[in-house]
Structure formats: C-alpha cells, structure tokens
Amino acid sequence: MKSEEADQLIEKYNNGKASASERALVESWYLKYPEGARLSEQNLLAEHDAGLHRLNAYLDKGRRIRLLQRVAAAATVFLVLSTGIYFYGSAPQGIKDSITPEQDIAPGGDLAVLTLANGDTLNLSSVKAGVVIGAEGLTYTDGARVGGPNATADPDSAEEITAETPRGGTYRIQLSDGTLVVMNSESKLTFAQYFNDQSRIVELSGEAYFEVAKDPARPFVVKTNGQEVRVLGTHFNINSYTQNRSIRTTLLEGSVRVTASNSELILTPGYQAVLTGGQLSQAKADLEEAVSWKDGYFRFNNESITDIMSKLARWYDIDVAYEGDITDEGFTGTISRFKKISDVLAMLETTKTVHFKIEERRVTVMR
Known part of the structure; x- marks a missing residue:
C-alpha cells in the first residue's frame, strides 16, 4: 500500500466513510500495538510496508484515530x-x-434495504458506508446514485421510506434535514423522504445513534415502542430491541425530552432514560458502552x-x-x-x- 493510499484510508475512517473492510484494515494496523508504543522502522516495513509507516506518522503527529486509542489499549x-x-x-x-x-x-458489514412508498425495494451497496436523502434523490455519501429511476423523487414529497438493517448489517443514513442516523444490526427506521415545515418525526425499532441537525422551528421526534424522544438538535443513542428488558436512551450532547405513559424526563449529557415495564427512570450512563457498536x-x-x-x-x-x-x-x-x-x-x-x-x-x- 502506498503512503498516499494509507493517508486517504485513514481520512475516510476518521470521517466515518470507510467501508467495513476498510475499517477492519485500519483497526488491524492499530490493534497490533499498545497505545503509545514507538514502532521501529523494521517492524513497520515488515507489517504493512509504507502504509503502516504512514499510520505511525499520523500517530506521532498527534492526529489520533478518534476513540481507537482507547479501544486498542483494552482490546484484549x-x-x-x-x-x-x-x-x-x-x-x-x-x-x-x-x-x-x-x-x-466473519463479522457483519454495511448492509441495508430501503423500501419506498410505492413498495419498491433498494438493496444498498455493501461497499458503500452510507446513503443520503437529498434534493437530487437518493445517493451514496460519495455522490453515486442509488438504484435506477426509483431513486429520483419529488423534493416536495412527504412519502415515507423505511430503512432496515438485517442481522450482520449496519448503515449510515443522512436524512433530508441533514440529520445523521447510524443504524445497528436488525433495526428499522421509518421516516418522511422530505420533512414538512412543522416537524420531523421518525419511528425506530432496534438501535440507532442520532446526530440531529439543529432546527429550532421543527422539533425532531423519535418514536419507539411506548416512548417518544423530542429534541431540537443533539447527539443521542436509542436501544429499543424488543427482546431487551428495557429501552435505553443515552444522551451524549445537548438536551432531550423523553416521554412514556404519563412520565417525562429531561436528560442532560452523560445520563440515560430507562423505560422498563412502562416505568421511566434516569441513570448515569457509560457513554463509551452505549455507542461502542457505532465506533x-x-x-x-x-x-x-x-x-x-x-x-x-x-x-x-x-x-x-x-x-x-x-x-x-x-x-x-x-x-x-x-x-x-x-x-x-x-x-x-x-x-x-x-x-x-x-x-x-x-x-x-x-x-
């Protein structure tokens, strides 16, 4: 691997655009060595030639691969x-x-299926990291078109799209308002292709991480089984698998309002709302654990x-x-x-x- 290629690969990893196989390659480089290790030129060349040498140069410069250093230190x-x-x-x-x-x-990878309002399904590419719902229709994060003519849509359409990840699948979706959703395996997200002027409402089963685009005029609402999360712009994770005993909403940044039955909580960063048997409570969160799957x-x-x-x-x-x-x-x-x-x-x-x-x-x- 040439140093330029390693450079581009690390950049894709840091920007969340690397495919599963590319992420695995970067992590295989890093996880071989403890945090802070000074790697010899001989070891570097023997391991991955100029590619690993370039990686080490990034580490020496302090341009760390985000979160990975903590993963490496405890990986085994x-x-x-x-x-x-x-x-x-x-x-x-x-x-x-x-x-x-x-x-x-083998581990899972980037797999998902989109179901359009007319019932047509689009199998998203396993070599792409994410899809964008934009004014031009459906595209991958690199700008390539998704599917054929079905991928073109009326920018004023409020028709619903459903994204589903199977077992062994994960996918990144950028909604029409700019909100980023990272879906974990065996999850389902239903959303309007283009949100109206009053609100932004999605429905989730399974698990997903949200980075909500700020829009004070239009609240962003996530509905799960028996719970509603309302925000204006923030980062949070919802784990709502039906086989789990509880639904957990973990806040990383900003503020969210969680409502269930007749209960309501306003979360601050570092805490999570736990819905168990219809009862809503608040607990201190392990943020790394909550989003480790995404990272x-x-x-x-x-x-x-x-x-x-x-x-x-x-x-x-x-x-x-x-x-x-x-x-x-x-x-x-x-x-x-x-x-x-x-x-x-x-x-x-x-x-x-x-x-x-x-x-x-x-x-x-x-x-």
Missing part, C-alpha cells in the same frame, strides 16, 4: 468482576483448535454471557444454544467488532468460566 482485556479473574494478552487456542478457517464466521467495538460492562451472546448473534448472524449449567459471572471488556467470531469467543474462553462450539452458524455455549 476481559475481567470477570465477581471472581476477580483478570487476563491480558493473546488468547489460548480453545475454540480455535476445534474449527477450521472455513468454519469460522467499531464491543464493550461489555459486567454483562451476563446471555446478554453478550445476544449482541454477538445480531452482529455475526448466528443462532445461539446453551448446554448444561451456564456461568452467571459478569464479563467486562472490550474487543473489536471486526474480528472473526472465533477471536471473540477465544477471549471469553480465557476466563475458564465458559466454552463454545461452532456448528455451521450455530454457536453452543457450555460451562
């Missing part, structure tokens, strides 16, 4: 809090000994193995089974979402409290 660390088991470094073979490379399961990694905070496997099932598109008594320990740690599933499972196995077997797209969890 897990902690079982209730027993005090701690480990750092390379994972043992474990699950890796029991499968061939052909049996391993390309899993972050577990004293989570049960069943909750962890639920996340892995959505991202790797797998079925999960349990055999025998399963540990009730809580796992805390961080690992890249762009590793194959065997790498993630091997790291969990290092705690010696859980083991796995893979059969096609079925992962069995054992003591």
Whole structure:
C-alpha cells in the first residue's frame, strides 16, 4: 500500500466513510500495538510496508484515530468482576483448535434495504458506508446514485421510506434535514423522504445513534415502542430491541425530552432514560458502552454471557444454544467488532468460566 493510499484510508475512517473492510484494515494496523508504543522502522516495513509507516506518522503527529486509542489499549482485556479473574494478552487456542478457517464466521458489514412508498425495494451497496436523502434523490455519501429511476423523487414529497438493517448489517443514513442516523444490526427506521415545515418525526425499532441537525422551528421526534424522544438538535443513542428488558436512551450532547405513559424526563449529557415495564427512570450512563457498536467495538460492562451472546448473534448472524449449567459471572471488556467470531469467543474462553462450539452458524455455549 502506498503512503498516499494509507493517508486517504485513514481520512475516510476518521470521517466515518470507510467501508467495513476498510475499517477492519485500519483497526488491524492499530490493534497490533499498545497505545503509545514507538514502532521501529523494521517492524513497520515488515507489517504493512509504507502504509503502516504512514499510520505511525499520523500517530506521532498527534492526529489520533478518534476513540481507537482507547479501544486498542483494552482490546484484549476481559475481567470477570465477581471472581476477580483478570487476563491480558493473546488468547489460548480453545475454540480455535476445534474449527477450521472455513468454519469460522466473519463479522457483519454495511448492509441495508430501503423500501419506498410505492413498495419498491433498494438493496444498498455493501461497499458503500452510507446513503443520503437529498434534493437530487437518493445517493451514496460519495455522490453515486442509488438504484435506477426509483431513486429520483419529488423534493416536495412527504412519502415515507423505511430503512432496515438485517442481522450482520449496519448503515449510515443522512436524512433530508441533514440529520445523521447510524443504524445497528436488525433495526428499522421509518421516516418522511422530505420533512414538512412543522416537524420531523421518525419511528425506530432496534438501535440507532442520532446526530440531529439543529432546527429550532421543527422539533425532531423519535418514536419507539411506548416512548417518544423530542429534541431540537443533539447527539443521542436509542436501544429499543424488543427482546431487551428495557429501552435505553443515552444522551451524549445537548438536551432531550423523553416521554412514556404519563412520565417525562429531561436528560442532560452523560445520563440515560430507562423505560422498563412502562416505568421511566434516569441513570448515569457509560457513554463509551452505549455507542461502542457505532465506533467499531464491543464493550461489555459486567454483562451476563446471555446478554453478550445476544449482541454477538445480531452482529455475526448466528443462532445461539446453551448446554448444561451456564456461568452467571459478569464479563467486562472490550474487543473489536471486526474480528472473526472465533477471536471473540477465544477471549471469553480465557476466563475458564465458559466454552463454545461452532456448528455451521450455530454457536453452543457450555460451562
């Protein structure tokens, strides 16, 4: 890889325009070395020739790859809090000994489908990072057209579009008002192709991160099952998967009003609204955990193995089974979402409290 190509790739990564494979390449460079490491010229050239050398130059200049340094520092660390088991470094073979490379399961990528008001569907490109709903119709973030004649629309149309990500899919959507929505796997977003003059209303199931374009004249409203979030312009994450016990709305910037039944909360940054059984409450939030999926990694905070496997099932598109008594320990740690599933499972196995077997797209969890 030439230094100019590495330069362009890092720029795409920092701007959120890199594809899943490109993000994985950048992270594979960085995660090989601990934060602050001084990489020798010999190592750099042996690893990725001029490409990695260019990356190191960026790090030396202080032009950090945002958030990735914190990911790198903890990428191979897990902690079982209730027993005090701690480990750092390379994972043992474990699950890796029991499968061939052909049996391993790759991570998800950029996948989504748009359904237009007339029922036509558009499969969004897996080599593009996002789509823009603009005055010229539907385009990718690089300006390329989406689909054929169906992608052209009347700029005054208020007809609805539905975006859906499957298991193993994620996608970035820029709405007609400039709002950015990053959709997690197995999620659905319904929105007007062009918002009217009074309001901006979308409906969500699953999980999405919002960077809402400021518009004091038109509130931005996100409706989920039993809840409504109203903002004027802010950054927040909503996790509303139906299989979860709660809907969590986490605020990173600005202010939001969360309404459910007869309850209402005004959130400030660093807090989240939790809707459980129709009851709305407020809690201090782990912001990194809330948006880790968007930034390309899993972050577990004293989570049960069943909750962890639920996340892995959505991202790797797998079925999960349990055999025998399963540990009730809580796992805390961080690992890249762009590793194959065997790498993630091997790291969990290092705690010696859980083991796995893979059969096609079925992962069995054992003591």
